[in-house]
Amino acid sequence: MALHYDLHSHSTASDGTLTPTELVSLAAKSSVDVLALTDHDTTQGIQEAQKAASNTALTLIPGVEISVTWNARTLHIVGLNLDINNTELQSGLASVLEFRNWRAHEISRRLAKHDIHDAYEGALQYANGDVISRTHYARFLVEKGYCKNVRDVFKRYLVSGKPGYVSGDWASLENAIGWITQAGGQAVIAHPARYRLTATKMRKLLGDFIECGGVGIEVVSGSHSRDEYYTMANFARLHDLYSSAGSDYHGPIHPWIKLGRIPALPDGCKPIWELWDDEQEAQHIR
Ligand code: AMP
Ligand code: MN
Ligand code: MN
Ligand code: MN
Numbered sequence: 001m002a003l004h005y006d007l008h009s010h011s012t013a014s015d016g017t018l019t020p021t022e023l024v025s026l027a028a029k030s031s032v033d034v035l036a037l038t039d040h041d042t043t044q045g046i047q048e049a050q051k052a053a054s055n056t057a058l059t060l061i062p063g064v065e066i067s068v069t070w071n072a073r074t075l076h077i078v079g080l081n082l083d084i085n086n087t088e089l090q091s092g093l094a095s096v097l098e099f100r101n102w103r104a105h106e107i108s109r110r111l112a113k114h115d116i117h118d119a120y121e122g123a124l125q126y127a128n129g130d131v132i133s134r135t136h137y138a139r140f141l142v143e144k145g146y147c148k149n150v151r152d153v154f155k156r157y158l159v160s161g162k163p164g165y166v167s168g169d170w171a172s173l174e175n176a177i178g179w180i181t182q183a184g185g186q187a188v189i190a191h192p193a194r195y196r197l198t199a200t201k202m203r204k205l206l207g208d209f210i211e212c213g214g215v216g217i218e219v220v221s222g223s224h225s226r227d228e229y230y231t232m233a234n235f236a237r238l239h240d241l242y243s244s245a246g247s248d249y250h251g252p253i254h255p256w257i258k259l260g261r262i263p264a265l266p267d268g269c270k271p272i273w274e275l276w277d278d279e280q281e282a283q284h285i286r
Contacts, residue, residue: 003033005273006260007061008078008190008218008246011037012128013045014065015135017251020049023259028056032260034273036080036246038063038190041096043084044129064089065190066180067096067170070205074168076190078218078244079180081276086183093179096171097130104132106166107158111137114163116146134158135250150253177212186272188216188244192235193228206239216242216272219265222257223248233266243269 010016011023018026020037027035035058037049046062053060062082068075082089108120122140123132138153147153157164171179177187189209197205206217218224219232220243236243249259265271 004031004260004262005034005245005271006032006247006249006262007034007036007063007080007188007244007272008038008065008221009035009249009259010039010065010251011045011049013037013042014039014129014131015133015250017253020045021052023249023251024049024052024056024058024060026259028053028058030258030260032058034059034061035260036061036063036078038065038078038080038246040065040076040131040133041067041093041100042129042131043082043089043093044131046084063185064093064180066093066176067100067168068173068176069168069170070173070208071201072167073195074170075173075195075205077173077176077180077214078188078190078246079176079183079185080188080216080244080272082180082183082185084183086179089179089183092171092175099169100132101130103166103168104137107134107137107164110166111157111164114157116141116144116164119164134164137164173208174212177209177214181213186216186242186275187212187214188218188242188272189214190218191221191223191248192217192232193221193224202235206235206241210239210241214241215275216244218246219243219269220245220262221248222246226263229263230266233269236270237268241270242272242275244272 011020111119123136126136126139138150141153180187
């Protein structure tokens, strides 16, 4: 029987709204067999998620979504099936979180110049762990009535050219893939269609990614359209990459994305889970 995979999701350890336990429980109820928890720049939620999964038939894949700066753009690289105790991975993530924390204060300083005060403290109330995200700022600004929803806050305050935007100095592509690989995991480009790259830039990205040891791209993603599944499947085939599939679930706060509601990969894709060994695969089968 085909298993249901959802290999991209967030918890309160980053900018999701469900705790790792709540997320795993919802996934199990939603007929997900294999769930990857891929919080932004942290693996802090993994242990709790694994514990919750041990009481269910669900297999939890330890993952992370690393923020990367590549050619002056921010990209997200998902790492799957990692050893979260790996020291290279953890010291790498610590360096990314250091930038993230500095950026959080800088966002606050910039918003203060626009008469929005104490935004750092406000955002912190929405953050649960070490990760302070623009999403937490957005929730605070909605609470304070600056905008009616999170999307509007991004549009008016938090994207390039807007008052609270701070450009990225995240991990290099090479380092992010290196940390993932050293931790025994697979590096996957998250939601590649979202970067709006020309075909030439996309080929350049895939070339650099493969050279650094990347092995897969998300073909099916909660942030891709149906047409984009096919475009990305073509890139995967052309570059002989594995394909991944994930909802990028952040909680019921985004009701248009459902956990585990993942269409099948287009024909001809090599699923990334083929790389996972037989023993682990055997555990997945109920
Ligand atoms: P950060 O990594 O702190 O810069 O925040 C990025 C996160 O903000 C993403 O992972 C999304 O969850 C969220 N995000 C980015 N752009 C938007 C947007 N336009 N509307 C709503 N959420 C967004
Ligand atoms: Mn997010
Ligand atoms: Mn992302
Ligand atoms: Mn994500």
